[in-house]
Amino acid sequence: MDVQLAYYMFVNHGRFPGEVARLPENDRILMFQMAVKEINSRPKK
Numbered sequence: 001m002d003v004q005l006a007y008y009m010f011v012n013h014g015r016f017p018g019e020v021a022r023l024p025e026n027d028r029i030l031m032f033q034m035a036v037k038e039i040n041s042r043p044k045k
Helices: 002-013 017-021 025-040
Strands: none
Touching: 002 017, 002 025
16 A cells, blocks of 8 residues: 555655655545545546
């Protein structure tokens, strides 16, 4: 999960992987859930 989140945040939001890695575990879990929600809210092709 951490690697996927770091990649997603870098590609889509310009956050460096080290920034994501330094977050507390609860913040990373929340960020992951927010990323999933963002992905699911995109228009379907």
